[in-house]
Amino acid sequence: MITHFKSLVNQAMRRTPGSPSFFKKKPPRFKAVWPQIDEVEGFLVKGQEKWLFDTARSLPRGASILEIGGFKGRSTTCLAYGCVNTDKQVFTIDKFKGVYADVADREDLKKVFDVDFFHHWQDNLKRNGLQDYAIPYIGDSRVIGREWTTPIHMLFIDGSHLFEDVMDDFSIFYPHVVPNGIVALHDVTPNWPGPYEAWHQHVKNELINVGKVTTLAYGQKPRAG
Numbered sequence: 001m002i003t004h005f006k007s008l009v010n011q012a013m014r015r016t017p018g019s020p021s022f023f024k025k026k027p028p029r030f031k032a033v034w035p036q037i038d039e040v041e042g043f044l045v046k047g048q049e050k051w052l053f054d055t056a057r058s059l060p061r062g063a064s065i066l067e068i069g070g071f072k073g074r075s076t077t078c079l080a081y082g083c084v085n086t087d088k089q090v091f092t093i094d095k096f097k098g099v100y101a102d103v104a105d106r107e108d109l110k111k112v113f114d115v116d117f118f119h120h121w122q123d124n125l126k127r128n129g130l131q132d133y134a135i136p137y138i139g140d141s142r143v144i145g146r147e148w149t150t151p152i153h154m155l156f157i158d159g160s161h162l163f164e165d166v167m168d169d170f171s172i173f174y175p176h177v178v179p180n181g182i183v184a185l186h187d188v189t190p191n192w193p194g195p196y197e198a199w200h201q202h203v204k205n206e207l208i209n210v211g212k213v214t215t216l217a218y219g220q221k222p223r224a225g
């Protein structure tokens with residue numbers, strides 16, 4: 001597991017409550033950052049970028065966002081832009097390399113994943129000046145999950161698309177989601193039976209205020225949940 005300590009230190013120094021610039025500036029407007037977001041390769045369906053940005057922006061001060069499956073940083077960039085000029089942060093878990101069982105029979109996707117793409121994620125965040133808002137954890141989500149302790153205000157699951165893996169990601173990290181926290185699953189569509197069944201058979205039953213942005217399904221953890 002690799003965390004970027006330099007980035008954490010920079011982040012703490014630049015965003016210390018009480019320092020002159022803290023909270024003076026607002027996060028940017030989505031319209032202003034959309035052209036930069038749209039330069040980042042990824043798998044989101046149009047409209048989901050704005051939902052991720054707006055939801056990150058709506059979270060309370062000090063909120064932590066956990067994303068499972070960052071790929072080259074499209075969703076990370078949306079979430080991190082929603083944290084700009086705040087003390088909110090995004091944690092991204094990804095193996096950042098390799099073809100896994102969920103895409104093993106997809107020739108088109110095998111080519112995309114069978115390389116080390118961490119430097120793309122990093123470059124995309126850096127180019128947008130977001131490196132202080134997004135912290136990568138490199139490895140398997142279930143392994144990293146065993147040691148996870150940080151309370152989560154928004155959980156975005158877009159890692160392995162196998163049913164058991166989506167359920168593992170949900171079961172491992174949901175206990176860390178704070179009451180009223182947001183949970184979102186990507187690829188909730190019959191084309192991806194794993195997230196689709198996980199959402200319809202289990203995840204949505206745990207949540208309130210559920211909704212969808214095309215293939216992204218979301219809801220809120222109830223207060224007594």
Ligand SMILES: C[S@@+](CC[C@H](N)C(=O)[O-])C[C@H]1O[C@@H](n2cnc3c(N)ncnc32)[C@H](O)[C@@H]1O
Pocket residue numbers: 041042043044068069070071072073074075076093094095096097098100113139140141142158159160161165
């Ligand atoms: C569909 S992509 C994520 C797309 C990304 N959210 C975007 O905005 O384009 C799925 C990602 O999950 C990662 N992944 C798959 N299984 C994983 C696991 N068990 N642990 C960590 N990451 C995993 C893959 O490496 C891949 O980058």
